[in-house]
Amino acid sequence: MEAAQALGHEVWITQAQNLSVVNSQAWALLEKVQLKPVQLSQGHWVVSPQWYSVSDAVLCSLADMDAVFMRTDPPVTIPYLYATYILDYINPEQTLVINAPRGLRMANEKMYALQFQEVIPETIVSQDKSVIRKFVEQQGAAVIKPLGGKAGEGILLIEPSDRNFNSLVEISTQRGREPVMVQAYLPAAKDGDKRIILLNGKPIGAVNRIPTGKEFRGNMAVGGRVAATEITLQDHKICTAVGPKLQQDGLYFVGIDVIGGYLTEVNVTSPTGIREIDRLNGTCLGKEVITWVETMSHEP
Ligand SMILES: Nc1ncnc2c1ncn2[C@@H]1O[C@H](COP(=O)(O)OP(=O)(O)O)[C@@H](O)[C@H]1O
Ligand SMILES: [Mg+2]
Known part of the structure; x- marks a missing residue:
């Protein structure tokens, strides 16, 4: 605005x-x-x-x-x-x-990433306790994510030996009534969760969010520290995989999350981060976005 x-x-x-x-x-x-x-x-x-x-x-x-x-x-x-x-x-x-209304309806922020299998960590979506247990046993440690969450809400780190294992699965799936995402725990998460902003399918800026203190989640809303970062070759590879699909779905302004070189989330509803990127990199991404909107509006 x-x-x-x-x-x-x-x-x-x-x-x-x-x-x-x-x-x-x-x-x-x-x-x-x-x-x-x-x-x-x-x-x-x-x-x-x-x-x-x-x-x-x-x-x-x-x-x-x-x-x-x-x-x-x-x-x-x-x-x-x-x-x-x-x-x-x-x-x-x-x-x-x-973003295009049809794109907003199509893209669940957690599940949209599953179509890019070559760039995501091992991930399942299930509400079945035995399926979830088998997956967590295979992975050793995993992260449970509610499909409709944001800002770290309801994100749980879980291990097969956890004495609360069954309870945690019951609470997060509302006793088997709602599917959740279960994803291999990426140890690289301690070095940060990178937010990359894509405009019309192309990366325009990135910021790292690093967990602090006793918290494993990196989200800014739970105290993650922001730090300047670069868009690496691997990040470009991810953007190349995701970008054309985003354009096709009318998802013009998007924030993807990348942990240890893996795509973990595609934020399409209200992605944040441009203020932090501008502050750390001296950019003005808001103006870049509006300038692009101007070119789109002037097309016949
Ligand atoms: N596979 C993973 N391994 C380790 N940590 C993770 C993993 N996925 C998410 N996290 C941690 O949880 C936080 C929130 O996860 P995310 O999938 O981005 O959901 P949201 O930001 O919508 O709550 C991330 O910032 C990261 O710190
Ligand atoms: Mg996120």
């Missing part, structure tokens, strides 16, 4: 519950927002207390917009899916929707 404003665009905001379809077109109650840009001060982004103001709400056709970003946090709930069905009633020839 800040980058769009800096590049001379109007920025309007809405929420899923304020979307409608009228005459087969998507409409929204919109508020025009004015932002005060953040400032970098001693290595931190600093924001003024009154960092934004909004106008009164007006009902507008989303066809009047050049682009619409949907950036709702997971979990992907039924109302989330309904919002994507409403955004289907935006003419994509006229208004770019980021």
Whole structure:
């Protein structure tokens, strides 16, 4: 939003519950927002207390917009899916929707990675305790992930000898009612979980998140320390594998997670990290994204 404003665009905001379809077109109650840009001060982004103001709400056709970003946090709930069905009633020839509603419906952030078998760690998805136990015994140690989680929520490190093994599987699968992802534990996770931002299938920046203290998860939300990093040859290999599929699915703005050279997650709903990358690398990825959106909007 800040980058769009800096590049001379109007920025309007809405929420899923304020979307409608009228005459087969998507409409929204919109508020025009004015932002005060953040400032970098001693290595931190600093924001003024009154960092934004909004106008009164007006009902507008989303066809009047050049682009619409949907950036709702997971979990992907039924109302989330309904919002994507409403955004289907935006003419994509006229208004770019980021990410494409069909892509948001198709891509489960954990399971999307499974189609790139050559770049992921050993992984299963199951709700069956015996299948999960067999896999964890083969791997020695594994990570259980709820399919709808984010920011480290519900991520468990598990070993076959864990005295809570059965209980942990029961809790995470809601006693066999919900499948979970179970993935080989990658010891390289202690050196960091790299977030790579892809724009239209190409990497534009990366940041490492390193677990600190007594926590095995690297997510920023659970105290992971961010550090500057590079996009390596292996990272490019992963992006080359994933990029064309992302483009095909209309997943234009995505954050992938890479641990020890393996792809572990494809974040499509509301990927974070560009502020950290900008701070550490002196880039301005927001402007890069909006400049790309401008080129897409100007295409006939
Ligand atoms: N296979 C793995 N081996 C070791 N640690 C992992 C593995 N997968 C995830 N983690 C740790 O758990 C954290 C969260 O995992 P992730 O799959 O990115 O889910 P989310 O970020 O949506 O909660 C990562 O930042 C990483 O520290
Ligand atoms: Mg993640």
